Amino acid sequence: MRNSGYLIRRFLQALLALFIIATLLFFLFRLGLPDPTTVLVSEGLSPEQREDVRRQFGLDLPLWNQYLIFLQNTLTGDFGTSFHYRAPVSEIIWERLGNTLVLMLAAIFVSYGIGVPLGAWLSWRRGSSVDSWGIFFGLMFRSAPMFWTGMISILIFGVWLEWLPTSGMRTLPYEATGFWDKILTLDFLRHLILPAMIVALFYLGSPLLIMRNTMLEVYGEDFIEMARAKGLQERSVLFRHAARNALLPVVTQLAVTIGLAAGGQVVVEVVFSWPGLGREILNAVRTSDFPLAQACFLIMATFVIFLNLLVDILYSTLDPRVRLS
Amino acid sequence: MCRGKVASRLALCLALGVPVALQAQTAVEPIEIITTTEAYDPIRYEGAYIIAEAWRELGLDVTVSPTEFSTLLSKFYDQQDFAVTISGWSGRVDRLDPQFYLGTLSSDNAVMGANNPGGYSNPEYDKLFEAQSREFDQTKRQEMVHKLQEIAAPDAPLAILFHRDEVVAYNKNNFENMKAMAGEALYSEWVPMEAKPLTERKTLRYGGPQSPDNINPMLANTVWAWKWMRLYYDRLVRLTPDVEVKNWMAESVTAIDEQTIEVKLREGLTFHDGMPVTSADVKFSYDYLVNSDYGYFNSYLTALDNVEILDDLTVRFNLNAPSAPFGSITLSQISILPKHIWEKIENPMELAPGDIPTVGSGPFKFSQYTLGEFMKLDKFEDHFHADEIAIDSVEFQIFADSEGVFTAIQTGQIDVTAWRMEAGQIPLAEQNENLEVVSVPDFGYYHLTYNLRKPHFEDVAFRRALTKAIDRERIVNVLLDGRGEPGSSVIAPVNAFWHNAFTERLDYDMEAAKTELEEAGYSWSSDGKLQK
Amino acid sequence: MISPALKEAFAPLRLMLQDRLAVVGLIVLTMIFCMALFAPMIASQDPFAINEDEDGSVLLRTDDGWLLQPSLGQVALNDTASRAGEDLIVGRQGSLWTRTADNWERVDLPVIADLNGVAMTDTGSAIIVGGDGALLLRTGTDWEVVTTDQTVALNSVAWVDDETALIVGQDETILRFDVTDKSLSPLNSPLGRGMTLNAVAKDVDGTVLVVGERGVAMRYDPASDAVELVRLGSSRTLEDLHIASSGTALAIGERGTLIRRDGPDGKWTVDKTPDSRGLMAGWIDDAGRGYAVGRNGIIMERAPEQDWILASTESERHLRTILVNDAGAIALGSDKFVVRFASPSAAHWFGTDHLGRDLFSRSMYGSRIALLVGFLGATLVMIIGTNVGLVAGFYRGKTDTILMRTVDVMYGIPFEPFALILVLLFTPSLGIVILAVSLLTWRTTARLIRAQVLSLRERPFIKAARVAGASDLRIMYLHILPNVMPLVFLELAITVGVAIIAEATLSFLGLGPPQSVSWGGILHDARLSGAWRTAWWWNLPPGIFIMMTVLSVFFISRSLELVANPRLRARR
Numbered sequence A: 001m002r003n004s005g006y007l008i009r010r011f012l013q014a015l016l017a018l019f020i021i022a023t024l025l026f027f028l029f030r031l032g033l034p035d036p037t038t039v040l041v042s043e044g045l046s047p048e049q050r051e052d053v054r055r056q057f058g059l060d061l062p063l064w065n066q067y068l069i070f071l072q073n074t075l076t077g078d079f080g081t082s083f084h085y086r087a088p089v090s091e092i093i094w095e096r097l098g099n100t101l102v103l104m105l106a107a108i109f110v111s112y113g114i115g116v117p118l119g120a121w122l123s124w125r126r127g128s129s130v131d132s133w134g135i136f137f138g139l140m141f142r143s144a145p146m147f148w149t150g151m152i153s154i155l156i157f158g159v160w161l162e163w164l165p166t167s168g169m170r171t172l173p174y175e176a177t178g179f180w181d182k183i184l185t186l187d188f189l190r191h192l193i194l195p196a197m198i199v200a201l202f203y204l205g206s207p208l209l210i211m212r213n214t215m216l217e218v219y220g221e222d223f224i225e226m227a228r229a230k231g232l233q234e235r236s237v238l239f240r241h242a243a244r245n246a247l248l249p250v251v252t253q254l255a256v257t258i259g260l261a262a263g264g265q266v267v268v269e270v271v272f273s274w275p276g277l278g279r280e281i282l283n284a285v286r287t288s289d290f291p292l293a294q295a296c297f298l299i300m301a302t303f304v305i306f307l308n309l310l311v312d313i314l315y316s317t318l319d320p321r322v323r324l325s
Numbered sequence B: 001m002c003r004g005k006v007a008s009r010l011a012l013c014l015a016l017g018v019p020v021a022l023q024a025q026t027a028v029e030p031i032e033i034i035t036t037t038e039a040y041d042p043i044r045y046e047g048a049y050i051i052a053e054a055w056r057e058l059g060l061d062v063t064v065s066p067t068e069f070s071t072l073l074s075k076f077y078d079q080q081d082f083a084v085t086i087s088g089w090s091g092r093v094d095r096l097d098p099q100f101y102l103g104t105l106s107s108d109n110a111v112m113g114a115n116n117p118g119g120y121s122n123p124e125y126d127k128l129f130e131a132q133s134r135e136f137d138q139t140k141r142q143e144m145v146h147k148l149q150e151i152a153a154p155d156a157p158l159a160i161l162f163h164r165d166e167v168v169a170y171n172k173n174n175f176e177n178m179k180a181m182a183g184e185a186l187y188s189e190w191v192p193m194e195a196k197p198l199t200e201r202k203t204l205r206y207g208g209p210q211s212p213d214n215i216n217p218m219l220a221n222t223v224w225a226w227k228w229m230r231l232y233y234d235r236l237v238r239l240t241p242d243v244e245v246k247n248w249m250a251e252s253v254t255a256i257d258e259q260t261i262e263v264k265l266r267e268g269l270t271f272h273d274g275m276p277v278t279s280a281d282v283k284f285s286y287d288y289l290v291n292s293d294y295g296y297f298n299s300y301l302t303a304l305d306n307v308e309i310l311d312d313l314t315v316r317f318n319l320n321a322p323s324a325p326f327g328s329i330t331l332s333q334i335s336i337l338p339k340h341i342w343e344k345i346e347n348p349m350e351l352a353p354g355d356i357p358t359v360g361s362g363p364f365k366f367s368q369y370t371l372g373e374f375m376k377l378d379k380f381e382d383h384f385h386a387d388e389i390a391i392d393s394v395e396f397q398i399f400a401d402s403e404g405v406f407t408a409i410q411t412g413q414i415d416v417t418a419w420r421m422e423a424g425q426i427p428l429a430e431q432n433e434n435l436e437v438v439s440v441p442d443f444g445y446y447h448l449t450y451n452l453r454k455p456h457f458e459d460v461a462f463r464r465a466l467t468k469a470i471d472r473e474r475i476v477n478v479l480l481d482g483r484g485e486p487g488s489s490v491i492a493p494v495n496a497f498w499h500n501a502f503t504e505r506l507d508y509d510m511e512a513a514k515t516e517l518e519e520a521g522y523s524w525s526s527d528g529k530l531q532k
Numbered sequence C: 001m002i003s004p005a006l007k008e009a010f011a012p013l014r015l016m017l018q019d020r021l022a023v024v025g026l027i028v029l030t031m032i033f034c035m036a037l038f039a040p041m042i043a044s045q046d047p048f049a050i051n052e053d054e055d056g057s058v059l060l061r062t063d064d065g066w067l068l069q070p071s072l073g074q075v076a077l078n079d080t081a082s083r084a085g086e087d088l089i090v091g092r093q094g095s096l097w098t099r100t101a102d103n104w105e106r107v108d109l110p111v112i113a114d115l116n117g118v119a120m121t122d123t124g125s126a127i128i129v130g131g132d133g134a135l136l137l138r139t140g141t142d143w144e145v146v147t148t149d150q151t152v153a154l155n156s157v158a159w160v161d162d163e164t165a166l167i168v169g170q171d172e173t174i175l176r177f178d179v180t181d182k183s184l185s186p187l188n189s190p191l192g193r194g195m196t197l198n199a200v201a202k203d204v205d206g207t208v209l210v211v212g213e214r215g216v217a218m219r220y221d222p223a224s225d226a227v228e229l230v231r232l233g234s235s236r237t238l239e240d241l242h243i244a245s246s247g248t249a250l251a252i253g254e255r256g257t258l259i260r261r262d263g264p265d266g267k268w269t270v271d272k273t274p275d276s277r278g279l280m281a282g283w284i285d286d287a288g289r290g291y292a293v294g295r296n297g298i299i300m301e302r303a304p305e306q307d308w309i310l311a312s313t314e315s316e317r318h319l320r321t322i323l324v325n326d327a328g329a330i331a332l333g334s335d336k337f338v339v340r341f342a343s344p345s346a347a348h349w350f351g352t353d354h355l356g357r358d359l360f361s362r363s364m365y366g367s368r369i370a371l372l373v374g375f376l377g378a379t380l381v382m383i384i385g386t387n388v389g390l391v392a393g394f395y396r397g398k399t400d401t402i403l404m405r406t407v408d409v410m411y412g413i414p415f416e417p418f419a420l421i422l423v424l425l426f427t428p429s430l431g432i433v434i435l436a437v438s439l440l441t442w443r444t445t446a447r448l449i450r451a452q453v454l455s456l457r458e459r460p461f462i463k464a465a466r467v468a469g470a471s472d473l474r475i476m477y478l479h480i481l482p483n484v485m486p487l488v489f490l491e492l493a494i495t496v497g498v499a500i501i502a503e504a505t506l507s508f509l510g511l512g513p514p515q516s517v518s519w520g521g522i523l524h525d526a527r528l529s530g531a532w533r534t535a536w537w538w539n540l541p542p543g544i545f546i547m548m549t550v551l552s553v554f555f556i557s558r559s560l561e562l563v564a565n566p567r568l569r570a571r572r
Helices: A002-032 A038-043 A047-057 A063-075 A089-124 A129-143 A146-160 A179-183 A186-220 A222-229 A234-261 A266-271 A277-286 A290-318 B002-015 B042-057 B069-078 B099-103 B123-134 B138-155 B223-229 B279-291 B326-333 B402-411 B425-431 B460-468 B472-479 B510-519 C002-018 C020-037 C359-395 C397-411 C415-425 C430-439 C442-456 C460-467 C472-508 C519-529 C536-564
Strands: B031-036 B062-067 B084-089 B158-164 B166-171 B203-208 B237-239 B245-247 B250-257 B260-265 B304-311 B314-319 B364-370 B374-379 B393-398 B435-440 B445-450 B484-486 C058-062 C065-069 C077-083 C086-091 C096-100 C103-107 C115-120 C126-130 C135-138 C143-145 C154-159 C164-169 C173-178 C183-186 C197-202 C208-212 C217-221 C226-230 C238-243 C249-253 C257-261 C268-270 C279-284 C290-294 C299-302 C308-310 C318-325 C328-335
Touching: A002 A063, A002 A290, A002 C397, A002 C415, A038 A047, A038 B069, A063 A290, A089 A129, A089 A179, A089 A186, A089 A234, A089 A266, A089 A277, A089 A290, A129 A186, A129 C020, A129 C536, A146 A186, A146 A266, A146 C472, A146 C519, A146 C536, A186 A234, A186 A266, A234 A290, A266 A277, A266 C415, A266 C472, A277 A290, A277 C415, A290 C397, A290 C415, B031 B042, B031 B069, B042 B062, B042 B084, B042 B445, B042 B472, B042 C519, B062 B069, B069 B084, B099 B123, B123 B138, B138 B460, B158 B472, B166 B402, B203 B402, B237 B326, B245 B250, B245 B326, B250 B326, B260 B279, B260 B326, B279 B304, B279 B314, B364 B393, B402 B425, B425 B435, B460 B510, B472 B484, C020 C359, C020 C536, C077 C328, C086 C115, C086 C126, C086 C318, C115 C164, C126 C154, C126 C164, C154 C173, C164 C197, C164 C208, C197 C249, C208 C238, C208 C249, C249 C279, C249 C290, C257 C279, C290 C318, C290 C328, C359 C397, C359 C430, C359 C442, C359 C472, C359 C519, C359 C536, C397 C442, C415 C430, C415 C472, C430 C472, C442 C472, C460 C472, C472 C519, C472 C536, C519 C536
Parallel strands: B031 B062, B031 B084, B203 B393, C077 C115, C077 C318, C115 C154, C154 C197, C197 C238, C238 C279, C279 C318
Antiparallel strands: B084 B445, B158 B445, B158 B484, B166 B435, B237 B245, B250 B260, B260 B314, B304 B314, B364 B374, B374 B393, C058 C065, C058 C328, C077 C086, C086 C096, C096 C103, C115 C126, C126 C135, C135 C143, C154 C164, C164 C173, C173 C183, C197 C208, C208 C217, C217 C226, C238 C249, C249 C257, C257 C268, C279 C290, C290 C299, C299 C308, C318 C328
């Protein structure tokens, strides 16, 4: 079948893209970034002692040798040992990834949960002042950088009103047996509110406008005119017919957004001290922690590439107007 | 020595009958100042621009290159690819001994990757430096150390910009008897042992942006790991807040001769798992470090030849050469590990985080560690010092940056800041009636190092002139809000015993700087550019 | 062929003018553009200028702390002397004030030198010393300038007896001044290292104590007319010395140095200091109640037998001297101090930041980087994105696959960490910021353009062109491109907004070009300094500017969207 051939080809291409990214990063880091042991000089280590550390890191091997080891390990799902933490990378990043995803998914859920119906409603009231204000606010939060809205929200809700905690995921100290134990608490929810709200507000504009605009487009389509002609109620036209058909671009956008979610919003993690993947990757690059940085980049890339692939496939399956290949 | 070079060149010119003044002069090459990014350290960043401005007044072309810290270190130490770099040394308590800082000017360390990247090399200095490190007599050593500072100062191999005060805060409603220590502020080994709780809660909660890189004592390479681990691993001696050697696990430390030190342990010491601490553990710990690839403490151990067990509680350290810092620094920095646990570990460098032993014999015992978030220790009731300790446990909360720490101390989530506050936070902390702000002078220093291998920088007059053009006073007053002091020597004034207050300071004086250049044969072109 | 395209090009403008939000956007964007163009004229200051003020500040001690009083002009006040019914205050540039009760009066002196020290006897005889060897004497009511052969700065003066005074200054200058014949006799310094001597005070046993740089202390004995070294136990530079009538004494200096002596025979001991910054003047009474004032508005107070504590005071002015009498205590200053964290005022509309830089000027200049990166970055994105989209969509097949999978690879790279890598590889600069922004945003444009091209290439007029034998290039750029232009413009507008936010984000993370003024950078400073919690004037304007700029671009883009997608116009 032509379809399955296409799927396999796209899947292989996605893998190839990942391989290219991994290779690119591997050489970029090793040739471009400073030696990870340099920072130890300020701790008083002599050149010989640093050489020992380089040996422990496997940095004394020829580059192609390191590259082969890296490829081999990555294929078996082993990301190596973090230079900074001296612990297996996988132990560090899964937790961080979880932290990032839980924040981003909550924010995406809220923004789409509000944005989609609101967009539909605005399209119904198009041209009215409600429509204008809706667009205005949607775009306003889209226009304000998140680090700024984040800082302002900390100022208002954290410092002045003292309603909500402003940093971290939990009030320290806490004891949790695992990830779910950590986040299935009221305390976590309180920590989640501000950062999730800020991200959600930023994201809100996109489902809102896409929904509104596609709805307007759909109104122009023949079958809606027909439905109207049949004398159906406007409201029923809106929800039964138009909305259902307008959802596709929104779903597409949603998938793309989720794909980018693993990368998180670095500034939000910085402003709210959220222990996520985005902050970890910045630190890893800054300290030349190659294995950790590579793993973070790869995970983010995997997410994006496969969700984009999913979008393409979804699109081609759901919308007959788009032809495959 | 550098002066000698210039003089000899002059002499050569004269001998050949070439009138010096008639030589065609060329403009001095542009100078690049490498400094940190604003995000890493706004002080060094802004300071570089203040310095560049002054140097331009001398007729130099100056650019400032703010560089990410790891790249800066790499250019500075590994490649020695710089003309001028602004960097710093942190003041760790073991650096109160002058050995380390003086060593940064020794020519032995001028090789690539070592800690004298400027390449200052002065045989007189080197000789005296060697001599002082072997000198056992404190008064004589002090004289030598003072002399060393006197030798280096006029050569201006680097400009000591300033010593920055560590400004920290603690919650005075929750704890008292918090005594700050130079270089350590309130995150010293003594504060948890001395703090007196004022409320029901007997847990002292620290907060800071730095997390230990590791809690494996055979891998930890940062001071932040050891600041924490020293609370649960004990040492033979400890340095008091006044930096005097205090016998700790040791009941007595006796210097048999210049190369032999005998240590007798207290009776009844035990590890946290109940096993007794014996001289075998001491020997094991020292041997273990010496025989491993782990380098963090190697510089302290180079003088050690072997450790001999005399009886259950007595060991003898045999040194291969007299070493002044061994009795104080080495004995106070090396942790005693339980032999019965570590000898069973095959490859200590490759322990999984969950398998790292945490049994020590210190006044606190390990309780919890969540990577990047939280650490906790409990008081060890069987420790000989336990009766003096008023708290039940110590916690350390790890934050993303100093902003998070500051919010936490303001809201009462933590009791003490482990790391300094930012300039803008200090006035807020002072206004907070629950907080006590403590300002502690540091004996670490921030410096501007000249690369003596680069043209003109080998010329001592050039360096002196450039140094005199740096308004260190203004940097301290404007950028540090007065919380620090201009530097004059690698040994800080707060390290009063070793600091030489009467070295040449090369204080800010533009006129003197220009005169210095003129006398060294520099002149200014018609458009004001410096040339030679 | 040309004229419809031209018409097409003007269509957006016409449509835009019908859209209320777009008109607002156009107006705001024009304003921001003007801001950027005329920043040097609008801004009140150089955005890098550190604002420093010198001020004749007076702080009065009250029960609520030390409160700022009306200023005595724009020069610093350096020293005071006091007797019953009269206070003398001297300052820079030959300024002299007298105070009787609460009445301040400026006295005109025929000198312009900085006046550093003043001393007065109970009978009203007074001596003032200052820079360039300035020396003034008042025996009756009038001041008279005594000419000296000194060129160094004289720092302090004290009466030895009614006829004699001791003057000290730079370079270990010690002078005995005989009032009767107005003669100066230099005394030999026992040290000879060229140290600056800062203060002199008469001790209760009739000798005179001198202190100065690096803890130097000397005692002058009038009986032998000689000076000998003494030790006070500190190598800190001492700035001032005060000895109470019973012999309780206080010397203060740099780094919060407080050295105290209880009674005439007591030992000098270094007191624990509550602040490590420099002290400039001190005062102590017989019982041991004391004050010390210094840099950055530090005032320390001491109750008898207690530790020194910091008093609540102003936090920037550098206090130089202190005046204590029956009426109370006042602290005076100030040398040039940095006007930091100042809230909005007539002089600084948006206040100042942690280095005393004018935030209004910085905000104005900030518009330049935002617009530069926004438009330059977006243009670059458009050029890359449009061409990639055109080529991929037009040729399809292998070309398309390769280009689109490249887009996939680009999608897989997160923005901020990648920008950090770029900064680490090169050095932070405007070019890197623009490069980072464009490298990572062209992917969206390329995809959109490609999709459009894919549908266009099947349209009859393209097929016609092909049949007519037009070359690929011709078809792509003459036939297809004009038709995707509305979409390109729409994407351009959106990308401008995205690029501006991206630039702000990089600057906020500290990856922006150094020593450039940008809105994100101002917010970066605010957060870094820790003062953003209180200094709302520092936080709000840059964020609002970013929001306004991006919002206006988005509004404009919305009406462009109507052009690109006529169906949205349906039933308008």
